[in-house]
Amino acid sequence: MENRTLHAWMDSVEPYVAPLSDVARSFTDLTGVPVDLPSALFLRAQLAGLERPGRTSANGSCHLLRAADGWTAVNLARPDDLAAVPALLALLGSPSAGTGGLHEAVQRVTAAEVAEAAQLLGVAAAVPGSATQDARPAVRAERWGERRVRAMADLRIVDFSALWAGPLCARLLGLAGARVVKVESATRPDGARLGTPAFYRWLHDGHDNLVVDFAPGALDELVAEADVVIEASRPRALRRLGLRAEEFLAARPGRVWVGITGYGRENDRIAFGDDAAVAGGLTGVDPNGDPVFLGDALADPVTGVFAAHAAARSLAEGGGELLCVSMAACVATLADAHTRARPPC
Secondary structure, eight states: OHHHHHHHHHHHHGGGOHHHHHHHHHHHHHHSOOOOHHHHHHHHHHHHTOOOOSSBOTTSOEEEEEOSSSEEEEEOOSHHHHHTHHHHHHHTTOOOOHHHHHHHHHTTSOHHHHHHHHHHTTOEEEOTTGGGGSOOOSEEEEEOSOOOOOOGGGOEEEEOOOTTHHHHHHHHHHHTTOEEEEEEESSSOOGGGGSOHHHHHHHHTTOEEEEEOOOTTTTHHHHHTOSEEEEOSOHHHHHHTTOOHHHHHHHSTTOEEEEEESSOTTOOOOOOHHHHHHHTTOEEEOTTSOEEEOTTTTHHHHHHHHHHHHHHHHHHTTOOEEEEEEHHHHHHHHHHHHHHHSOOO
16 A cells, blocks of 8 residues: 555656656666665655645645736745744735735745745745746865775765755665765754654664764764765855865765755855746646646655766765755756657647
């Protein structure tokens, strides 16, 4: 029954997964570790008993809203996002209150105006397909250090990331033999702990776990011992803690830094899996031709697989690279391949 459920979810995105399957096979060629894509993409949905999404995401936090000129996605994923709704309504020029008022307010302005107002308040939001216009690669590699090839079993990975994309990357590299140390803030633990415990255990099985006060200098020793760093923070936030990818890579040959962001390290816009999937154009359509969500926060697991492959490729070639992984661009790779594969009408 469980496998049937996973594959039923998988069938809903089958037209889009060919590029991801290619990336997964390449990871296996590099490491010998097979990637179970149905589990990577949909185990969380199965374990949580989530229903297929429509105009609201499977986890209930992200909403596709009809604007004056199209559609926009607003993700109210955190308590702070819900608290920001009155301010968002004010920016949109609406006197209404609550999330119900948001549906009404959005109809009076353009989709881009909604996304811009939400992002101004730190709320993740996106216009469908907006990231497909950027022509940004899913992974951009920048060389900052010297090469040195080492066996995966000799590597220590320090994972500062949270939620899903970064931890999935760490899981796959851990299965390839690397030692993974998950590091959490003493004051801000991984939000995924609030979700399904079985899924959290699946992501972090076999990893060491450290809880640290994220203060300047507190992470220096951990990073000094690392061969690979995985993080999903804004670069300026890490710099305030004294962590700089360029310095890490230059200090010792063969290192790799995996930086996962919504739209690129030079862009401060935040993103979660559902809104990033919308930005990358990975949506379905209902019988009326209007967009609906596909899967469960798909940009997260898609990005995790892309990031793991990029890290394995870099390590096999000697490392020395900063890997800039964009969630929206990873998803756009899948959506673009699907668009090009469709026969003309």
